[in-house]
Amino acid sequence: MKYARLTGTPDPERTPEIFDLLARSSFVDEARLYDWNLSSDAVTALLEVDGERERFRDEAADVLGMRSVDTTRISERRFTLLAVLEPTVVPLLQGLVGTISREGLVVAKPLLYRDGQVHARIVGSAPVLQRAVDEFPAEIALEISAIGEFDRSRETPLSGLSDRQREALLAAFDLGYYEHPRRATHEDVAARLDCAPNTASEHLQKAEIKLVTDVLRSEFVR
Template structure:
């Protein structure tokens, strides 16, 4: 069983309008397909997060071929959820994702990330099935394999890699408001709750934060 991290680039002449909106809009820094219900029928439901202007996203998406409806959540810290009902067969790229997701022996893992004109995803499956999926890419679609490896199991969850003391320090810091804006607690406050010296509390937090950030930024090959 192989684990691939891939980046997909679509030629301008072949890029569906909705893909351009997801990956290349000047009003959107990044979109992520975080969940979906892809069926063999005419309609699929997809849940995106939109880092950017949600009103522009909804307006443009609603006017795009194959999109039936767009429903937005409230915006928190610049990010909005968008529930999209679409007809994937009307766009070859999304039809290909639909086929890959339904292929026996193949899993397209969440999320799929759109930014800087590309789409990045992680795929797990048998070597032969993965190769068939790559060979079936539509015209104008270039699939670059960024990484081939084995599943890391629990290492996929950065919290699992923390020591008990680091996890406790982060939990205390969250409860006290250390990560709030503006900050409501200091290293000294965390140290009091942990019954340790302030430099020790700071060390626990810094090591925990470094592990979490590296794991998250490495997800799609971003240099941490």
């Protein structure tokens, strides 16, 4: 079983509005696609977005192929997005869905949308991966950054954290808590999370313990 790590850059002149909204808009820093469900005429996608929730909802209402949008606030600049998309009215999206929805192929989650690109990992046998790459829509410039045997590396370092621990860690990183010299305190992280400083400290400590334990354990078992 193989995996291929891909970076796709759609042609700016032919990019669907849906992609521009997620990966090129000034009010979205990053979007992560965690799951989706295919039905006869729609794709229901679950994402986590770093950006301006209200602005996103306003803009999404007029995007071609976006049937419905439901958002839930996580923090000041993060929200969960449940979007129902109509591939049949967006040719590039329809072609892409057809390429990845094939027997013997799995798209490992999450997919990352940022800076005009989408980053993904696909898993399957070597022939299946090759056919998928060969049949990607021509409007998407595809770069293969890695190919190898698929194993537990598909799990990200943040996979074992709770939602709140992950949120605290990302907030601390964004605020400069882990820079040297440190640019933020537990109080700053707490303000971002809208919780007490000791609660923010507890979330960070538990997240750090899990990350360090997982990294060191992987070293010992090699």
